[in-house]
Amino acid sequence: MxxxxxxxxxxxxxxxxxxxxxxxxxxxxxxxxxxxxxxxxxxxxxxxxxxxxxxxxxxRTPARPATDLPAPARGGDADRWLRRAEAAVRALHRQPVDAVVRAQLAGVDDQAGEVLGDLARFAGQVTLIEQTSTGINIGRLQQDRVQLQRGLHGLPPGPLRAERERALRAVTDQLDVARRLHDAREMLLARMQAAVLGLEGLVARTAELLALHATSDGGVSLTAAKVAELTSDLEGMRDGLAEAERLSRSTLAGGQVQ
Structure with a gap:
């Protein structure tokens, strides 16, 4: 509206x-x-x-797909890329085409909607990671680690040293979690960016396809070949999103692919 x-x-x-x-x-x-x-x-x-x-x-813009994940914060990185993806899909659906090309573009429209669903899930995952990260006070943990490391210098073996080493491991583990969360967030956002830019490029290429269809004597066959190319690119886009999701899970698992 x-x-x-x-x-x-x-x-x-x-x-x-x-x-x-x-x-x-x-x-x-x-x-x-x-x-x-x-x-x-x-x-x-x-x-x-x-x-x-x-x-x-x-x-005809599809509604933002519903997920069990939290909605991205308005104005944040995930929200910004998701809105651009929605605008690209909306522009793709509004392309003025005749009945022949519209039938050929039906598969492209469907796959673009599926990519948008993937991006909505990515935005929710990024938001969940951001919400989790806010509970980790990295600055304070870094200070604690420095103090614990200094306290271990010259401290002889014994119960006191064992307790401080245990505390140092706990602080180090929390900092490792914060680093993995940051890396996973950056991985998801980078893939979102690549996919959204790909969708925006798809809109421009579809406009080119329509111009080709309108001006070429062999428009139907040429259009069919171009549509197949667009469909292949969308499939590659979804494969890339799935791979990024797998890598982010691996990062959060400490390098073990889940």
Missing amino acids: REQLTEPWGLVAAGLLGGLGAAVAAALAPAGLLVGVPVGLAVAGTVYSIRVGLGALSD
Whole structure:
């Protein structure tokens, strides 16, 4: 709805028809502009409302896939990349095509929606990692480690040294967890970025495909070959996302692939 409210053609159409209505009413009514201006505003408001309503109802953008993972924080890195992916899928669905090409692009649309579902899951995983990381005070742990290491210098073997070594291992383990969480987050975000940029490139290539279909005598066969290429790229995109997810799990598991 927010996008439809700022869509420029709706504003232009409302302004033009509202102005036309005001001019006609002013010319026909004895009171002139006193009647024309309210009539024009009413016409513009009606046209604008209808345009926004129809645009929202006809928008074929898939809803953000529901997951059991937390929703990304608005304005964060995961949210930003997910919104760009949604915009790319929306632009892909809005491409003006004839019935022949639309049938050929059905598979591309479906796979783009599946990629968007993968990215929604990635965004949730990044958010979960971020929420987990906030409970680890890295600065304080680093200070504790330095103090414990200093305390061990010259300390003879015995119960006191054993306790301090045990404390040092506990601090080191927490810092290792924080590092693995950071690495997993960066891996997921990097793959999200690559996939989103790939989707945006897909939109541009689809526009090129449509131009090729419209201007080439052999448009149908050429389009079929291009669609197959786009489908293959989307499959590779999903494979890349699955691999990144596997690597992030391996990182969190300390290098053991789960």
